[in-house]
Amino acid sequence: MKRILIWLCVLGLGSAPAWGQDSPRLQELRPTMGLASNTVQELASAGDSLWVGPLLTVYAEEDERLFTPDDPVVEERLGTGSNIVLSLATETGPEERPTVWAGLAFDTGGSTIGAGGFLVSTDGGASFAERPAPLDGPADSTVTYGTSTLPAVPITQEAGSPPRDLAIEPRADTVWAAAGRSGLRRWTAQDSAWARSVLPPDTSTRVDPSTPTDFLVAPPLDDGRGFQNHRALSVLVDETGTVWAGTVAGLNRSTPEDVGPSGDRAWRLFRPDGTPNSLPGQVVLGLAEQPRPNGRNPVWIASLRTDGGSVLQRSGLAVTPDGGATFRQPLVGEQVNDVAARRTRVYAATENGLFVSDTQGKTWRTVEEVLLAEANQAFPGTITARAVEVTPAALWVGTTEGLLRLDRADEPRLLAEDPEAPPPEWQLFRTEVPVNPDEPTEQVPDVETYAYPNPFVPSRDNVVRIVYDVPEPQTVEVSIYDFGMSRVRTLEEQEPAGRQETVWDGTDASGLRLPTGTYLYTVEVGGTTVRGKILLTN
Template sequence: MKKILFAIASLFFISPSFAQVVGPSPSTFNSIRQNGVSSISANGDTVWTSPALTRNIGNSPDWFRPSGIDSIDNGIGRVFSLSVNQDTVVSGLGFTSETLAGTQPAGYGYYISVDGGENWRFSEFLLDRFIEGDTTFTYGGTLYTRKRIIVPEQSPPYNVDFKGDVIFSANWASGLLRSTDFGQSWERVVLPPFGESELTPDRNDYVWMDCSAVQNGTCIEFENIYNSVDDDNLKGFAVHIDSQNRVWYGGAGGINVSENALTAPLDSISWRNSNTDGSSTGILGRWIIEIREDTSNGRIWMTNWIADSNDRFGIVFTDDGGQTFGQRLIGQKILGIGFKDGYVFAAGENGLFISPDGGDTWQKKGQIKNPNTFLKSSAEFQAITVTNNRVWIGTTDGIISTDDLGETWEITRVNFPLSGGNQYDTDAGSVDTYAYPNPFSPTQHELVRIRFEASNSGDIQVRIFDFGMNLVRELDSYTATSPGSYEAIWDGVDGKGRRVANGPYFYQVKTSGNTVNGKILLIE
């Protein structure tokens, strides 16, 4: 849900950073499994990441995927959400379902571990019995009707959180789910209808509009049926349990706060809802996809996305339980928020923003790079977590981390060693070089990386040829200062700054005492 393709002004022009050699880079056997990381969570010195449930302890070079997660290893399940506290890990799983309407994200279930990932228990995704017709529920002593949810499509667990034996899961078409027995069973939490400022069991006249006729975009006929697909406030995206045991729920109808959802029976859970009102002390947009607490001061932060024409992107915070809000980063589409030592980090589609003073002032970081590698300039920043000594950020181009609040960065990507096999195939043959991604699309991927080994220090020359072996581009010269694995970067542009045509291209890498060759298929 956190991916948007950007049109960039440099489409037909080169940037020097896209035609160079970088390294040496680590050649770790056990690396992350995918460069796109949209969910990341940590406790102590251990960090867990999506989409394959990989774990790192103490900023080790190695990332491990535990055993006992067959639904991910050999099945279709992928990690959509994570919540970690001490040795307990709750992972919300989804999958991509092929339907007549096209591909749809779907709910799959949950993996739960209470021993740091040594053992796992699978919890089935909640679906209603396949019976035609609606069903009923009781709230505040009044009987209401709701639509059955009999398929997992459009219900991936976008966010999970837990405290004690209680787990909450925010799922789009399934709304907010709760388990009070740590995943043994699940129940559906009743939420306020869109437009209502509160839900209390003292009232018996709530109306959830299930629209049956629309005219000019306006519902003109409806039934009073609880239906997540038709009510924006019921569409679940975010959930958080704060240090005061309040439950915060974010849908597409604003932010909802409950003082008793952690412990109350389903028919007695009360909620307060805050929607956009155009004021300077309200939320910016009513679509909430992330809720986080700065535990150093109890301040609750949340992302605001656009759900209608009156909304604005940005983030807001509240110090009074959701009565009033401070607005920050107005106009920025933020996906993740994190905190460390008084700093606030905001991960967005348009960059990484850091505030050194608790959110009062902000700086946008430039392209993330270190002496050995860099993130693509088009990388989106998607999720943030914090271990004892580091801030970790999931991006569309790998994981970055910092132990000095953003002054310097480590960059972690999927790695396939040139020799000795890899984490997918331990018996894989050795190669002299490879290029990835391959096939390569400059529009979709921005750049291609050519990996090779330099056995000695010395000059490195990388040249690109077309099918007729005409020189297309010679990358910037580079001198290897030590043996190791290096990467040459090419953006699909020739030596005159022109985007090259589709087709096969050959590359030649000359290092001190060795020459290797490879092929790249360029397809727009």
């Protein structure tokens, strides 16, 4: 949601190595100097490698560097700044080359984001194809559900229907998408189309295709019809083949035994009831499965409270260790954006830092600040954690200031009881290019100032950073002009000597959002003026 917040998304999990040491796969990707955006909101593991949104980057552990797909389809859909990667899922395919699904979204210019379709690779990112957005045709006014034919409102507009979460079933022959107003959708390789899944209405907790029923299949409409449980936000397929779907109204579960002869599924809806044995909040934003050595894998649920409910609600985490038979609330009062887990450790990415537990949520330690391995890097402020993921070699945290990586061997140090023990050192990946480099190259040009990310998409990036060198401590004035050279914003900073940054949020002096276009800027520093330009895209 980013209104429920664009960055509240969930990870897709893979388990086997992405490619071998001698694989030609890395030769089919393009090395990159850094991230395309410092706001990292989506992560998905593919064996020991990590896929990163919002502009589709992969970190290859075997090569210890970042790559981007060298593919014209990716360049066309993501290179112009009109789309972002809102959801990611991976599954290991033949020859240990993972299948990668990337759900795209775009800013509609209003209060919602739109469905941009999908980019799909079945060869580990060497090539990509497009898949359509999960939308209906104008004539799709009914849905067949077991013995019933249900009236439905066709969802034909991209606005409000972005793919907020994805899950791939084993062997990648079925993909599930939680698509906002479009509800829960399913793609099969056989049909090559998105099918609508029928979830319970808000007035019920169960629906079964073998039992005749009659209700409208639709999200909330302006005329008061429709149901919040038909607005899907998250989805997970666990080790047993059970499908979990989070919505604005709660958590839906369908087991393999719930699949009828026609392929339709029965569903059970879980809602908060104000007790510790239910969900803390009604809006289910994220789902993650924890691999455990014995018994069934627990499912962790990140939920958000809603106002005006009939029971007391709180934002936080819930967990069910037994497939929905019981629930408990190990972390409440925090806005949890994402969850990841190892066998003995759980990580929660929140607005107030990274929460870590090795007691299945009975106790937590909070990581609010980090020590960086590179002395010439600085992490500005405390952690605002938007995404978290684990790979066999590392822990990864997506933040508003870049991507953090911690070696797996150092993870236990996050839980150290001794306050005098030195903290672990993190590796930070950011969008960084040196000013006036000693050895200019095609990838690292000789510039006196630059801005990143560029193009700048306010709904995706929050701010653009203008970089320059300051020879001695002084006041620096940055002026931003439209293409007609009318000044639209002036920014002043008292800066120390060295490489510095000023941030701009894409608004004018009165706080109004500026339209798409090319903007020029000047930096008055050290008695000289340096210039650059920014492409702003809404």
